[in-house]
Amino acid sequence: MINLSGKSGLKKMLSLAYYSNNIGMYFYMESIVTHATVILQMEGEVITTEKIFKKSKFVWSIFKNEFMPRESNEAEFDENMREIIQDSIRMNLINYDE
Secondary structure (H helix, E strand, O other): OOOOOHHEEEHHHHHHHHHHHHHHHHHHHHHHHHHHHHHHHHHOOOOHHHHHHHHHHHHHHHHHOOOOOOOOOOHHHHHHHHHHHHHHHHOOOOOOOO
C-alpha cells in the first residue's frame, strides 16, 4: 500500500490525470482532425476536405487499437469524421485551400 499523506501535490496531479484522460477520450476525433491538418501543412500539401479526411483515416488506423474507444469502427468513423471536418470548417477552426 502506498501512503500519500503529506503528498497532496502528487495526489492532485493523479486526480487531474484521471480527468485529463476522460477529456482526451471525449475529443479524440477532433484531435485526429487537428493532427491530420497539421501533418498536411508540414508536408506542404494543398489542403482540401478530402485530404483532411484521408489523412485522418491514416492517423486513426495507427491508433485505433491502442488509444481509441473500443466501439469505434470504420463506418462509424467515416460518418463522424466527415461531420467533424465540416463543423470545424464552418466554425473557422480549420482553414483550407479550396
